[in-house]
Amino acid sequence: MSRIIVDKAIVECDAPILRVGEDGSFPAVPASGLVFVSLPQYLAQKAELTARGDVGVWFAPADEPEVLGDEAAGLAYIAVEFPAFTDGRGFSIGRLLRERYGFTGQLRAFGDVFKDTLNYLARCGFNAFVVRADKDIEDAVKGIDDFTEFYQSAVGQPQPLFRRR
Amino acid sequence: MYIYDEYDQKIVDQRVAQYRDQTRRYLAGELTDDEFRPLRLQNGLYIQRHAPMLRVAIPYGNLTSRQVRKLAELAAKYDKGYVHFTTRQNVQYNWPALENVPEMLAELASVQMHAIQTSGNCIRNTTSDQFAGVAYDEIVDPRPWCEIIRQWSTFHPEFAHLPRKFKIAVNGAKEDRAAIMVHDIGITVKLNAAGQVGFEIYVGGGLGRTPMIGDLIKPWLEPEHLLTYLDAVLRVYNRYGRRDNKYKARIKILVKAMTPEAFAAKVEQEWAHLKSGPQTLTDEEIARNHRFFTAPAYETLQGDDPSFLAAIEASPAFSRWVDRNVFAHKVPGYAAVTLSLKKHGVPPGDATVEQLEAVAELADRFSFGELRVSHGQNLILADVKESELFALWEEAKRIGFATPNIGLLTDLICCPGGDFCSLANAKSIPVAKAIQERFDELDYLFDLGEIDVNISGCINACGHHHIGNIGILGVDKNNAEFYQITLGGRQGADAQIGKVIGPSFAQEEMADVMSKIIQVFVENREADERFIDTFDRIGADPFKNKVYEGKPAGKAKKEVEA
Numbered sequence: 121m122s123r124i125i126v127d128k129a130i131v132e133c134d135a136p137i138l139r140v141g142e143d144g145s146f147p148a149v150p151a152s153g154l155v156f157v158s159l160p161q162y163l164a165q166k167a168e169l170t171a172r173g174d175v176g177v178w179f180a181p182a183d184e185p186e187v188l189g190d191e192a193a194g195l196a197y198i199a200v201e202f203p204a205f206t207d208g209r210g211f212s213i214g215r216l217l218r219e220r221y222g223f224t225g226q227l228r229a230f231g232d233v234f235k236d237t238l239n240y241l242a243r244c245g246f247n248a249f250v251v252r253a254d255k256d257i258e259d260a261v262k263g264i265d266d267f268t269e270f271y272q273s274a275v276g277q278p279q280p281l282f283r284r285r
Numbered sequence: 286m287y288i289y290d291e292y293d294q295k296i297v298d299q300r301v302a303q304y305r306d307q308t309r310r311y312l313a314g315e316l317t318d319d320e321f322r323p324l325r326l327q328n329g330l331y332i333q334r335h336a337p338m339l340r341v342a343i344p345y346g347n348l349t350s351r352q353v354r355k356l357a358e359l360a361a362k363y364d365k366g367y368v369h370f371t372t373r374q375n376v377q378y379n380w381p382a383l384e385n386v387p388e389m390l391a392e393l394a395s396v397q398m399h400a401i402q403t404s405g406n407c408i409r410n411t412t413s414d415q416f417a418g419v420a421y422d423e424i425v426d427p428r429p430w431c432e433i434i435r436q437w438s439t440f441h442p443e444f445a446h447l448p449r450k451f452k453i454a455v456n457g458a459k460e461d462r463a464a465i466m467v468h469d470i471g472i473t474v475k476l477n478a479a480g481q482v483g484f485e486i487y488v489g490g491g492l493g494r495t496p497m498i499g500d501l502i503k504p505w506l507e508p509e510h511l512l513t514y515l516d517a518v519l520r521v522y523n524r525y526g527r528r529d530n531k532y533k534a535r536i537k538i539l540v541k542a543m544t545p546e547a548f549a550a551k552v553e554q555e556w557a558h559l560k561s562g563p564q565t566l567t568d569e570e571i572a573r574n575h576r577f578f579t580a581p582a583y584e585t586l587q588g589d590d591p592s593f594l595a596a597i598e599a600s601p602a603f604s605r606w607v608d609r610n611v612f613a614h615k616v617p618g619y620a621a622v623t624l625s626l627k628k629h630g631v632p633p634g635d636a637t638v639e640q641l642e643a644v645a646e647l648a649d650r651f652s653f654g655e656l657r658v659s660h661g662q663n664l665i666l667a668d669v670k671e672s673e674l675f676a677l678w679e680e681a682k683r684i685g686f687a688t689p690n691i692g693l694l695t696d697l698i699c700c701p702g703g704d705f706c707s708l709a710n711a712k713s714i715p716v717a718k719a720i721q722e723r724f725d726e727l728d729y730l731f732d733l734g735e736i737d738v739n740i741s742g743c744i745n746a747c748g749h750h751h752i753g754n755i756g757i758l759g760v761d762k763n764n765a766e767f768y769q770i771t772l773g774g775r776q777g778a779d780a781q782i783g784k785v786i787g788p789s790f791a792q793e794e795m796a797d798v799m800s801k802i803i804q805v806f807v808e809n810r811e812a813d814e815r816f817i818d819t820f821d822r823i824g825a826d827p828f829k830n831k832v833y834e835g836k837p838a839g840k841a842k843k844e845v846e847a
Contacts, residue, residue, distance in 0.1 A: 206323050206406065208446030212524050215443055220558060236307065236316075236324055243442035256315070266303045269295050271436040273563040274443070280512075280563060281436070282570035285292055 125238075125249040125261050126226065137178055137199065137230065149175065156199045156228075159183045170194070176228075181209035185216040193222035200246070202231035211244040218245035218275045235263035245275035286347055286655060287432045287577045289397045296439065297394045300401055304328050305387035312384065327445070329375075329403030330386055333707050339378045339386055340403040341393060345413040345431040345455070346374040346658040346665075350645035353656060355396040357641035363389055368641065370626060370634040370662045372698055372749055373452070374412045375403055379705050401439055406447045406534075408438035408519070412454045414462045415659035418578060419621050419667045421613040425474040425482055427457035429574035430511065433566065437512045444519045448526035449534035451519070452491075464660060466490045466780035467752060469536045470518060471499045482508050488518060488548065489540030492746035496782040497537045500545035502552065509566045510556075516564060517556035521548070581653040581668055586618025590671035605731060606678055606689040618671050622652075624664040624686035625696065629721035631685070632714045633699040634662030643684045651677050660749075661698055663691065694736045694803070695721045698749055702742030702759065703766065709742030711759025711766035716740055716795050723796040724803075733803065736816040737775070752776040754817045755802060756783045757795070768795055772802075772828055773820055786829050788836075801831045 121132035135154040138147045138161065146161040149169065156178040162169060169175045176197025177188070185192065192198065198217060200210040210229065217223040228248035229241050234255040241249065242264050251257045273280040289297070311321040325331075329340035341356070356376060360368050363385050369377045381389060393399055402409055411434045418426045434453060438444075444451070456463040457474040465471030471487035484506040490499030506514055522536045525543075540548045597604045612621040624644065627633050636644070644664060648656045651673055652666035659665055664686070669677055681687035690696045697720065700706065702713030717740055724730050739753030750756035756771035767789035774783025790798050805828050810819050820828075 205320075206446045207528060208406075208444065208523055209528075211443040211445070212520055234320070236320075237445075240440075240442040240445050267296065267299050267440060269292055269299070270442070271296070271439055272441055278563045281292055282567065282573070283563065285290065 122250070122253075123257055124228075125251060125257065125264075127247055128261060128264055130257055130261060135176070135197075135199075137201075154197065156197065159187065163187065166191075176226075178230075179210070179213050181207050181213070183213070185213055185221055188217075188221065190221055192217050193224065195223065196225040197228065198223060198225065199228040199230055199248075199250075202229060202233055202237075205232040205234065205237050211240060214241065214244035214246050215275060219278075235260040238263040239266040243270065243274040243276060286349055287344070287428075287435075287574070293436075294394070294397070297397070297399050297401070300328075300399065300440075301387065301390045301394050304390060308384065308387050323405055323446070326405035327402055327407055328386075328390070329400035330383070331404065331707070332383075333379070333705055336380045337383050337386070338701075338705065339381050339389065339400060340371070340375045341377070341398060341400045342403050342410040343374045343376055343398075343658050344435050345411055345417065345428060346415050346660075347428070348656045348658065349396075350648040350654045350656065352396045352398055353641050353645040353648070355392060355398070357638045357645070359389055359392060360641070361638045367635050367637045369632070369701060370636065370658050370664070372660050372662060372700070372747060373410060374415075374658050374660060375410055376658070377701070379701070404450070406449050406451075407445055408441060408447075408451045408453065411435050411438065412452070412463055412468075412660060414456055414458055415623075415657045415661075415663075415665050416462065416612060416621050416667065417457065417657075418580075419614050419616070419619070420458045420462075421615050422459040423457055423615060424459065424476055425457040426578055427455040427463075427472075427474050428578045429571070430457075430472070430474055430484075430508075431455050432574050432577065433511065433570070434515070437515065437564075441519075443516075444523055447519070447523055448528045449531065449536075451522070451536065453515075461777045461780075462660075464749070464752065464776045464780070466499045466778075467492050467496070467749070467776070468499065470515070477505065484508070484511060486514065486518075489537040489545065490780075491535055491537045492749055492751050493535065494532055494744045495535075495537065496746070496751040497541070498780050498782065499537075500540060500548075502545055502549035508571060509568075510560060512564045512566060513559040513562055514552075514556055516559050517552045520555055521551050525551075580616070581655075583616050583619060583668070584670070586616075586670065588617035588671070590618060593671040593674055596675040600675075602689075603675060603678055605727070606687060607674065609689040609691045609693065609731070610687070611674065614668070616668075620669050620671055620674060621665060621667045622669050622674070622677060622681075623659065623691045624666065624681055625688040625690055626663050626686065627690055627696045627721075628685045628688045629695060629725050630718060632701075633697050633717050636664070640684050640686065643680075644686065647677065647680055650680075661691075661696065663696070689727065690730060692735045692737075693730050694724050694733055694738055694799075695730060697721070697738045697740060698753065699740040700742050700747035702740070702748075706742060706747075708745055709759060710744075710761040711742050711768065712792070713740040713742040713748060713757075713759060716757060716759075716768060716792060719792075719796040720799050723800060733807070734813060734815050739774070749776075750774070751782045752780060753783065754820065755799070760789050762789060766792055768792065770798065770802075770832070772825055773817070775817055784825065786825055787833055798832050801834075802828055805831045 178199040230250035454468040473485040486503035487499035657665035703709035741748035741750040742759040771783030
């Protein structure tokens with residue numbers, strides 16, 4: 121079992137990320153167990169997929185939350201890929217899903233994820249982190265609280281500091 | 286000056302702890318070079334030619350004497366006894382050891398300073414007019430707005446990893462001394478007919494490889510909406526700016542690709558969701574920030590102080606310094622003084638420990654203990670009584686900060702160049718030195734009047750060469766250092782990008798090339814015309830013909846054909 125961070129706790133979780141084939145074909149979705157399908161696959165097959173509660177949708181950095189819109193509110197899991205930790209598009213995706221489209225389920229970051237971006241990710245609405253396998257997950261979890269005070273409005277603390285100080 | 290409360294201090298302290306941990310993990314091999322690079326850059330630490338370089342923020346150019354003493358202390362303790370002030374109101378240490386940086390940051394935090402977001406692909410230090418709050422031509426003091434932007438941009442969770450670096454400048458005066466038109470976002474604070482404060486927002490200006498002047502995308506923005514609007518601009522950029530090619534990743538490329546109109550429309554669409562949300566500024570927050578930037582305890586003075594006027598009469602040298610280095614103040618009897626860090630023969634923008642300590646004393650004695658840094662790489666005492674200008678001049682001379690060359694040819698803007706910077710194609714300091722030596726005669730320099738000369742050691746344009754009346758760019762030609770000349774650039778409200786005049790020159794030719802350019806100017810000048818006005822009147826051809834005399838390659842077309 122792989123270990124991931126959920127709500128600041130380290131838990132065991134294996135949830136495959138299903139990618140669209142090079143020919144554009146959608147992979148078969150396992151009959152049971154938490155799994156993430158790509159946004160295009162979800163949009164194409166949502167009638168059958170939404171029937172079960174353990175199918176999540178994953179976003180690539182260029183995917184637009186607008187495509188899913190308010191439907192996000194009905195999902196239990198969404199994941200966002202960070203191919204490189206320096207690709208900050210996923211931060212905007214997280215905030216849009218949480219703040220504009222009412223997503224309240226688990227928001228998971230995967231890819232180039234390690235200690236040093238967890239604080240920002242958490243503030244953009246992520247509460248689950250698939251830390252890179254070669255990184256120390258016990259140390260990484262501490263990164264969520266690198267900062268405990270913030271100037272801006274963000275997920276978790278919508279009131280900017282100037283409305284609280 | 287803005288003073289930290291416990292919240293601001295906590296954020297800066299937590300950053301020191303975070304960076305200390307990152308450095309420890311890097312040195313322990315837990316972070317690779319590639320991982321550590323973006324992390325250290327977001328804290329202003331470059332790995333340079335000889336050593337790391339640490340860039341420390343001076344938010345919108347404001348410093349206290351206490352902070353200057355700390356900068357001096359760090360230069361003595363961790364560096365080689367000097368610092369370099371940059372074109373973006375930052376200060377750089379050229380020789381710190383990587384493992385000492387966390388301790389330097391802790392010391393900086395003790396005087397409410399930091400190196401947060403002074404580099405990297407994030408929102409950089411917000412810059413402004415060095416005469417903010419005192420300028421005779423000021424319409425609205427930009428400093429409270431700069432501070433509001435500083436806080437909003439500090440560790441903004443969504444915009445920590447943008448496609449590329451992002452620079453914001455704010456101006457509130459008639460003349461734009463903050464070069465807002467060549468920033469990713471340029472903001473003019475202004476008043477409407479009813480006397481209410483609002484903003485003009487420009488986007489997509491910038492220098493570097495593809496210099497561009499910003500486009501006006503919002504002619505009037507009410508103050509309470511400043512941050513939600515900036516959030517909208519940054520979100521559009523974060524999502525749609527190019528990430529496949531770092532040379533096309535600045536917001537200016539996105540704005541140009543979309544067209545300014547389409548970009549503005551996209552921002553409006555995003556803003557519609559954010560407008561009036563929690564990030565909307567409250568009256569209390571606006572008032573709170575203004576309370577830090579009130580006038581100091583000025584005396585009621587008549588102006589035209591008799592002892593000051595007598596000193597001007599008596600001393601031509603003092604008079605010349607007053608003409609060049611003293612700037613009109615909005616309060617009668619006071620003046621803003623620019624201390625020139627452009628003494629001939631010294632790298633532009635450098636200051637030694639001794640000079641920093643002395644200048645802190647001057648600030649305490651003459652200017653309410655505060656200083657400013659200009660994007661022209663000079664230091665400013667913003668609130669000096671006219672009656673004390675002569676005494677200040679005497680003191681400034683003693684420490685080598687009284688060269689009367691502000692705005693003149695030898696007030697060169699210059700990046701650290703190939704002597705220090707690993708990005709540079711060519712050295713810039715020796716060229717600056719050669720020009721300063723060539724034009725060392727003060728009377729002549731004075732007669733030439735205002736000429737902006739900007740030198741960059743590479744296309745990243747830290748010396749802002751595109752907006753110099755005479756711009757000099759270091760280029761690499763078959764592994765040798767060469768210099769390309771642009772003419773006609775200018776900053777301010779009518780900002781323009783200079784045009785390259787022709788093939789580049791070797792370093793040893795540069796002083797002669799400058800002499801020829803100045804000769805053409807002098808021969809064609811009418812009355813007391815400024816260089817840029819003569820240039821606009823006669824065009825580039827006479828200059829080309831002179832500097833490329835005997836070199837057919839670069840001459841103006843019609844002459845070559847003839």
